[in-house]
Amino acid sequence: MDYTLILATALGAISLYLMLPRGRAALVKLGALIGVLALGAGLLGWFHWTAQEQAVHYPGPPAIFFYIFAAIALASAAGVVCHPRPLYAALYFVLLTLAAAALFLLLRAEFIAVVLIIIYAGAILVTYVFVIMLASPGGEIPAADYDRISADPLAAVLVSFLLLGTILQMMSYGQAALAHGPGAVPAAGPAGFGGMGMLGANLYSHYALPLELAGVLLTVSLVGAVMIARKNEPPVRMLDSGEIPAE
Amino acid sequence: MVGVFIAHLIFALVVLGMTLGLVAYLILLERKTAAWIQDRIGPNRVGPRGLLQPLADGVKFILKEEFVPANADRILFLLAPIIIIAPALCGFAVIPWGGVLAAGAGLPHWLGGWTFPQNFHVMVANPQIGVLFVIVMASLSVYGVVLGGWASGSKYSFLGGLRATAQMISYEIPLVLSLLSVAVVAGTLRLEPIIVGQASYFSTVGFLPAWNVFIQPTAFVLFVTCIFAEANRTPFDLAECEQELVGGYHTEYSSMKFAMFFLAEYSAMITGAAVAVALFLGGWHLPWIDQLIYRGPQPAVTGWAGIILKFIVFWGKVILFLFFYMWVRWTLPRFRFDQLMNLAWRGLIPLSLGTFILAAVFVYLRREGILADRVWLLLGNIGLLAGAIVFNYMFPSPTSNRRTPVRHSRYNPAPPAGSTQTVAPV
Numbered sequence: 326m327d328y329t330l331i332l333a334t335a336l337g338a339i340s341l342y343l344m345l346p347r348g349r350a351a352l353v354k355l356g357a358l359i360g361v362l363a364l365g366a367g368l369l370g371w372f373h374w375t376a377q378e379q380a381v382h383y384p385g386p387p388a389i390f391f392y393i394f395a396a397i398a399l400a401s402a403a404g405v406v407c408h409p410r411p412l413y414a415a416l417y418f419v420l421l422t423l424a425a426a427a428l429f430l431l432l433r434a435e436f437i438a439v440v441l442i443i444i445y446a447g448a449i450l451v452t453y454v455f456v457i458m459l460a461s462p463g464g465e466i467p468a469a470d471y472d473r474i475s476a477d478p479l480a481a482v483l484v485s486f487l488l489l490g491t492i493l494q495m496m497s498y499g500q501a502a503l504a505h506g507p508g509a510v511p512a513a514g515p516a517g518f519g520g521m522g523m524l525g526a527n528l529y530s531h532y533a534l535p536l537e538l539a540g541v542l543l544t545v546s547l548v549g550a551v552m553i554a555r556k557n558e559p560p561v562r563m564l565d566s567g568e569i570p571a572e
Numbered sequence: 573m574v575g576v577f578i579a580h581l582i583f584a585l586v587v588l589g590m591t592l593g594l595v596a597y598l599i600l601l602e603r604k605t606a607a608w609i610q611d612r613i614g615p616n617r618v619g620p621r622g623l624l625q626p627l628a629d630g631v632k633f634i635l636k637e638e639f640v641p642a643n644a645d646r647i648l649f650l651l652a653p654i655i656i657i658a659p660a661l662c663g664f665a666v667i668p669w670g671g672v673l674a675a676g677a678g679l680p681h682w683l684g685g686w687t688f689p690q691n692f693h694v695m696v697a698n699p700q701i702g703v704l705f706v707i708v709m710a711s712l713s714v715y716g717v718v719l720g721g722w723a724s725g726s727k728y729s730f731l732g733g734l735r736a737t738a739q740m741i742s743y744e745i746p747l748v749l750s751l752l753s754v755a756v757v758a759g760t761l762r763l764e765p766i767i768v769g770q771a772s773y774f775s776t777v778g779f780l781p782a783w784n785v786f787i788q789p790t791a792f793v794l795f796v797t798c799i800f801a802e803a804n805r806t807p808f809d810l811a812e813c814e815q816e817l818v819g820g821y822h823t824e825y826s827s828m829k830f831a832m833f834f835l836a837e838y839s840a841m842i843t844g845a846a847v848a849v850a851l852f853l854g855g856w857h858l859p860w861i862d863q864l865i866y867r868g869p870q871p872a873v874t875g876w877a878g879i880i881l882k883f884i885v886f887w888g889k890v891i892l893f894l895f896f897y898m899w900v901r902w903t904l905p906r907f908r909f910d911q912l913m914n915l916a917w918r919g920l921i922p923l924s925l926g927t928f929i930l931a932a933v934f935v936y937l938r939r940e941g942i943l944a945d946r947v948w949l950l951l952g953n954i955g956l957l958a959g960a961i962v963f964n965y966m967f968p969s970p971t972s973n974r975r976t977p978v979r980h981s982r983y984n985p986a987p988p989a990g991s992t993q994t995v996a997p998v
Contacts, residue, residue: 416648439705439708446712447711451715451741452741454718455718458722458734521701
């Protein structure tokens with residue numbers, strides 16, 4: 326067991342529990358403080374882990390940009406969950422997407438980064454913002470109760486952080502075990518790894534069937550959406566001359 | 573490598589400076605064009621022939637009062653102009669303004685004579701994703717409009733923001749599809765190789781330069797329509813429709829914050845024009861004259877003289893295209909909102925899908941060696957357009973918002989059947 330990671334996960338859980346909106350500002354500040362502590366403990370664990378694994382996995386320590394964008398991503402992820410006003414939460418989601426795209430760029434996965442921004446920030450979240458704007462009034466009007474007070478914070482935090490803790494332990498321990506087995510992860514990908522050429526060739530050779538199935542699924546859902554959105558009222562009868570006949 | 577990085581950095585500053593300077597004069601050009609089209613003189617008081625007008629405008633913008641409405645969401649209200657200006661100024665990074673400088677050709681001797689160790693791309697950055705980067709920045713710019721509209725706490729701004737969102741999401745789809753149908757034929761998303769592919773002539777119709785506008789005219793028309801819509805320009809400027817919404821999403825903005833929205837709109841225009849020039853209008857290719865200068869096709873990698881020529885040609889085409897923007901603005905009336913949405917979803921998206929499939933089929937046939945000449949793609953595009961026009965007549969016309977004669981419209985209802993009463997003339 327990696328105790329620094331457990332500590333970091335537990336601190337993170339407490340901080341998020343305190344930050345979840347309850348209409349009390351003091352708890353949010355305390356939660357944010359503990360969140361910083363959790364990040365610190367997580368970083369310690371991360372250094373500890375990379376120091377052990379560096380020889381196997383990484384040619385060098387991650388760039389400073391990794392820490393900057395990871396911190397932005399974590400902070401904005403907390404903002405998505407904790408902000409009492411839905412529009413701000415959606416905007417934090419946009420920021421999270423941008424930070425995640427930056428992390429992909431650091432991994433030289435340019436295409437994935439761009440697609441992440443175009444699809445999430447450029448299409449899906451714009452629609453979210455659109456809907457939220459239609460539903461909630463602008464200006465300094467206080468948000469509704471169901472936005473200001475989270476429904477079941479304890480259960481949500483427990484479940485999500487149990488999952489997170491398991492994944493972290495797996496990354497810390499399981500990977501080390503796997504690295505010496507048959508499924509060892511190479512330190513660096515082959516030439517062109519993460520590039521569009523390799524991605525396209527892979528998608529259309531190894532993953533052709535899943536890709537086509539996903540396309541069919543999307544088409545079906547699109548047709549379904551059109552059918553649901555369609556109004557079932559009879560069309561206005563018109564004469565050939567374009568006139569509406571008198572009733 | 574540090575030298576190459578610094579050269580890219582200097583070039584970024586040069587392009588940024590050029591853009592910001594150009595924006596000021598584009599506004600003057602816009603006003604002068606409007607005046608010319610409407611048979612007026614236009615601004616002519618500040619400086620010779622009104623040439624110092626942008627300076628006066630800038631001073632005025634700075635001296636105006638900064639005002640935040642009482643009902644506004646203060647944080648987002650201040651953030652929106654920043655959010656709109658940042659992506660608008662980032663899109664320039666991947667535009668190849670001046671081709672590629674050959675490895676040996678460095679700075680002239682009187683500037684130190686430093687040479688580049690390898691071929692230098694005269695652009696800010698040269699990523700693999702190329703033109704998709706411009707799309708990313710365009711898709712992010714919608715947030716500035718939306719947030720500006722929402723945060724103002726005003727009905728007019730809010731409606732403008734909503735309209736802009738729906739419009740930008742709708743027109744992004746045909747924009748990307750028309751752009752991809754060029755990229756799939758070129759086999760790359762980088763703009764520089766796409767321009768190199770265009771810097772030649774048709775093998776069958778020798779006098780015609782093989783620009784993508786002549787190879788895929790349908791894609792060009794779609795692309796131009798969509799960048800007009802993405803830049804919120806007339807006939808698609810419903811987000812700032814003066815008659816209905818006062819000023820649209822920037823109604824409540826004043827002073828430099830308002831200037832930011834203006835700056836972003838014109839920067840987006842310049843980026844759109846530059847991408848259109850690079851993708852469809854041959855980029856730095858100087859048609860016919862290149863035969864006289866080089867005794868053959870214009871080379872892709874050149875020395876300093878070639879780079880300067882390419883830079884001038886590229887910017888010349890961009891400025892002509894910007895003039896086209898203004899020409900359209902002062903010629904065409906604005907769409908109605910349902911017409912705008914119908915045009916995108918019932919017209920442009922099916923047509924752009926058709927163009928994309930056509931391009932993909934052509935790429936397959938070229939790979940199999942059946943049809944190699946690009947003129948076939950041109951013929952296919954013409955056939956597609958003709959087919960779309962025929963199909964449009966076979967398609968049932970929409971039942972809502974149809975044009976009706978005034979006599980029987982709701983403004984002048986028809987008398988009930990059997991009545992002898994006559995309708996008073998309007």
